[in-house]
Amino acid sequence: MNENNNVRLKVGITIGDTNGIGTEVALKAVCAPEMMDLCIPIIYGSSRIVSYHRNACNLPSFQINHTKSAENIKDNMPNLVECINQDIKIEMGHPSKQAGLASFTALEAAVSDLKAGIIDVLVTAPISKDNIQSEQFHFPGHTEYLESATGDGSKAMMILCTHSLRVALATIHMPLSQVPTALTVEGIREKLRLLNASLKRDFNIGGPRIAVLSLNPHAGENGVLGKEEQEIIQPAIQLSLDEDGVQCFGPYAADGFFGSRQYRRFDAILAMYHDQGLAPFKTIAMDEGVNFTAGLPIVRTSPDHGTGYDIAGQGIANESSMRQAIYTAIDIYRNRIRYDEANQNPLPKLFQDRGRDNVKLDLTKSE
Numbered sequence: 001m002n003e004n005n006n007v008r009l010k011v012g013i014t015i016g017d018t019n020g021i022g023t024e025v026a027l028k029a030v031c032a033p034e035m036m037d038l039c040i041p042i043i044y045g046s047s048r049i050v051s052y053h054r055n056a057c058n059l060p061s062f063q064i065n066h067t068k069s070a071e072n073i074k075d076n077m078p079n080l081v082e083c084i085n086q087d088i089k090i091e092m093g094h095p096s097k098q099a100g101l102a103s104f105t106a107l108e109a110a111v112s113d114l115k116a117g118i119i120d121v122l123v124t125a126p127i128s129k130d131n132i133q134s135e136q137f138h139f140p141g142h143t144e145y146l147e148s149a150t151g152d153g154s155k156a157m158m159i160l161c162t163h164s165l166r167v168a169l170a171t172i173h174m175p176l177s178q179v180p181t182a183l184t185v186e187g188i189r190e191k192l193r194l195l196n197a198s199l200k201r202d203f204n205i206g207g208p209r210i211a212v213l214s215l216n217p218h219a220g221e222n223g224v225l226g227k228e229e230q231e232i233i234q235p236a237i238q239l240s241l242d243e244d245g246v247q248c249f250g251p252y253a254a255d256g257f258f259g260s261r262q263y264r265r266f267d268a269i270l271a272m273y274h275d276q277g278l279a280p281f282k283t284i285a286m287d288e289g290v291n292f293t294a295g296l297p298i299v300r301t302s303p304d305h306g307t308g309y310d311i312a313g314q315g316i317a318n319e320s321s322m323r324q325a326i327y328t329a330i331d332i333y334r335n336r337i338r339y340d341e342a343n344q345n346p347l348p349k350l351f352q353d354r355g356r357d358n359v360k361l362d363l364t365k366s367e
Contacts, residue, residue, distance in 0.1 A: 008039050008075070009330050012119035014106040015045035017132075019091050019099040020307030021317035022125025023053040028319035029326060030078040031062045039330055040075050042119055044106040046084040056092060057315035070118045083109035092313030100131030108136070111149050114298055121299040121329040125322070126307045129173070140173030142302065143293050150298045157194045157294040159268070160278060160304055161328065162285045166203070166268040167277040168195045168294070179273045180215065180228060188212075188236035189244065191270060196246045198294035199267055201339040202332045208267040211257065212237055212250035215272045219253045233272075254280070278304075287320040290328045299333045301325040 013030070016022025023045065030041040043050070047066055053059070065074040066082060073079040088102045107127070113119045129141050139145040147156035160167045170191050171182050192210060199208035212233060216226030223230055233251045240246040252262065254271070258280040263269055271277025281289060282304060289304035303321035311317055 009120040009333060010070070010073070010118070011039045011041050011326055011329060012070070012110040012114060012122045013041060013043045014103070014110050014124045015043060015049060016103050016125025017099045017128045017307045018049050018088055018102045019094055019096060020126060020128070020309055020312050022307065023049060024057045024059070024315070024317045025303065025319040025322040026125055027054060027059055029322040031060065035326070036077070039326065040073060041078040042070050042073055043078065043080045044083050044110040045080060046082055047080065049084065049088065049090065049102065050080060052090050056313040059315065070113045081109065093309045095128050095131050095309065097131055100128055100133070103127045104132050104134065104137050111146070115150060121333050123322070123325045123329055124300065124302040126303065126305060128307055142300070143172055146293055146296060146298070146300055151296050154297065155190065155194065155295050157191060157198065159195070159198065159292045159294050160281045161290050161292055162288050165263060165281065165285055166199070167281045168268060168270050169274060169277050170270055170272050172274060174273070176273060183215065183228060183232050183272060185232055185236045185239065188233060189240050192236070192240045192246045192248050193244055194295045195268055195270060202294060202335055204335045204339065205267050207247065209265070210246065210248040211252055211263065211266040211269045212248055213254045213257065213269060213271045213276060214251035217253065219251050287318055288324050289321055290325045292328060292332065299329050301329040
């Protein structure tokens with residue numbers, strides 16, 4: 001981990017699905033002069049793919065350093081790691097297995113460098129969850145893949161965030177029909193512990209307050225519209241308060257909670273399923289929203305939008321979410337350093353410093 005907060009971080013950026021808008025928004029984001037003042041962007045892809053998108057989208061010309069390895073980058077311009085050697089056919093706006101292969105190749109190379117410490121943080125452009133599927137990638141999405149590749153036993157959590165709104169998910173990429181049986185008291189408690197820890201360490205929030213959404217309409221109406229609130233969600237909230245020290249409240253009916261802007265009173269929200277949390281989040285913060293994978297030893301963010309096949313190759317994709325994803329990754333990386341420094345145990349250092357003179361310490365005596 002790069003411990004100097006003043007040093008520009010090396011930000012690895014994958015190009016995502018090559019028939020979508022990922023390469024376009026990545027190029028638009030890194031070409032801004034202020035980006036180079038903040039970090040060293042390293043795009044994972046290929047010259048051919050990048051050139052194709054630049055021409056198709058009529059993007060302004062700017063210098064990119066082409067290299068075979070992220071260890072040979074230049075710090076005064078964006079870099080492109082040539083990691084896609086396959087002859088990929090680009091068909092803007094059309095899903096294809098070739099595009100999925102290219103997106104996985106870039107992702108695999110970037111994750112390898114991230115684990116090796118060659119880059120500091122990872123920002124991923126959108127993939128097609130269908131077309132990326134292969135023998136090497138058999139996950140519902142980035143989150144689950146990164147948990148397997150980098151978690152070392154840690155559990156990942158998806159958090160959609162802006163500077164003032166954070167929505168986490170109890171279940172992620174799962175058919176809606178499976179959500180009720182997937183929810184358990186201990187499972188929700190685990191998510192609340194993860195979210196609470198992330199708010200403190202990743203977002204620098206002391207004493208965070210978390211709102212928990214219900215599963216059923218009107219929070220179940222005391223069992224009339226469903227019993228999950230009474231049997232699972234409420235007990236999980238109470239145990240999290242009493243035994244885990246998590247300040248969590250609810251369950252709140254999702255429609256009234258967002259409609260009345262009650263979310264402004266909380267530091268984060270735990271939604272029970274994907275669309276319950278992401279639909280209102282994207283309505284409120286689509287252009288500035290960021291997807292952050294919490295709970296892992298690495299830092300990964302992405303834009304909160306998809307592949308954008310309908311506008312691919314037209315040069316009109318908005319890069320704001322990609323830019324915010326880069327900024328957020330840098331902020332979280334540095335927040336972790338500050339948090340770890342502030343919360344490290346001072347005793348080992350005390351013993352180490354005094355032990356140099358072979359002085360036996362008596363901690364019961366004042367000096």
